[in-house]
Amino acid sequence: MLSKETLTKLFPDWEDGLYDAILNEAELKEAKAGTTLLKMGQNIKSAMLVVEGTIKLYQEDEIGGEYFMYHLNPGEACAVTLVCNYHHEQSQVLAKAVTDIQYLSIPIEFMEKWLNEFKSWHYFVIKTYRSRYEELLKTIHEIAFKNMDERLEFYILKYVKQFGAIVNLTHQDIANDLNTSREVISRLLKKMEHNDWIVMNRNSFDWIKK
Amino acid sequence: MLSKETLTKLFPDWEDGLYDAILNEAELKEAKAGTTLLKMGQNIKSAMLVVEGTIKLYQEDEIGGEYFMYHLNPGEACAVTLVCNYHHEQSQVLAKAVTDIQYLSIPIEFMEKWLNEFKSWHYFVIKTYRSRYEELLKTIHEIAFKNMDERLEFYILKYVKQFGAIVNLTHQDIANDLNTSREVISRLLKKMEHNDWIVMNRNSFDWIKK
């Protein structure tokens, strides 16, 4: 199990009793890179707090399409799983582990309980929702107003910010995340190469813009 | 000023002290249909709770483009204005009154205060964020996966749900909300007319599908 010290570092703004509650009630789980953690339509039974690794959140189509929205990092929670009532809420998002991850799983019956007991939990939930709401706004801004070339740049920049300038993704990976086709991404990347924004390799490329 | 009875009807889940706090601190404001209530980049100085009428929330482009996201109705709050810290947060959305409206304006210094004092305010804020997060997810779903014809249908259905089957919008109005051009909307509406989904008039059309 996790130590209180680790928890304190991950979630520095909590009150003491909340750490204890987590240690008592949360289960520390692991998942391999690539695992699907939450599917669209799936009933939410537990909240998910990231301890180690990175999770990607997607909007998912009926016919298999996906659109990447944002990353979840250690110290962050998956907003959609922070349900504060017992009604069987269904997930409207797809969540996948991008790296091997560790996360805390908390049965949803504690959500409402802790909202009453811990002020810092309340703030944490609000902060989580607010920041994710803002991520969605950025996503809408991209899709509603930008062409694929700019969306691709935005996408790569998000990757670079997360994992560094060596982008270990295939064209197909990116195409899947942006709900387009591999050819489109290949052509746009080729343009970026011509403009000296990237250096291409097989299975990866380096972001060298500016 | 508003009566406590009206407040109780609009916001039935609040505790008694919260009604009093609102009556003491909130200002009841009015705005004409068409007024811009919040612009992108604008500093948020006060929270906005809808009392009467309907507000539309938009994502806004740098170069004047707009994309309609969702409606706000009486008893609902504008999530982006519910800031819980004193940092000068800037609006990431555009809000416009669609009808003449009345709304409560609450200086943001009370946001944090009331979070501490009123449990029901806490729940209200969380509920607000959650429901708006879900609206944004729906919007992303539309833009990321659907062509303009389906997005137009989705848009009209939102209108019909709000205001009824007589759609008092010009083609240009709709084009603005969906960040496309008037001609595109005209052609798609013409198809809907052929399919007997609508009956067209000047300045309006009727939704008669099924």
Add this chain to the structure above:
DNA sequence: ATTTTAGTGTGATATATGTCACCCAATTAA
């Protein structure tokens, strides 16, 4: 070493949407 597979490049073509030009009719302003 040879075969297979996965990743990538690229032309040709289809489709959805954006843009321009111009027309007409209904409404409003003068």
Add this chain to the structure above:
DNA sequence: TTAATTGGGTGACATATATCACACTAAAAT
């Protein structure tokens, strides 16, 4: 009553993206 404005229809064309076909090559599997 006439002129101006607004809403709408539509052809022609431009552009962005999707789709298909196929070639090439590095890496992996045999």
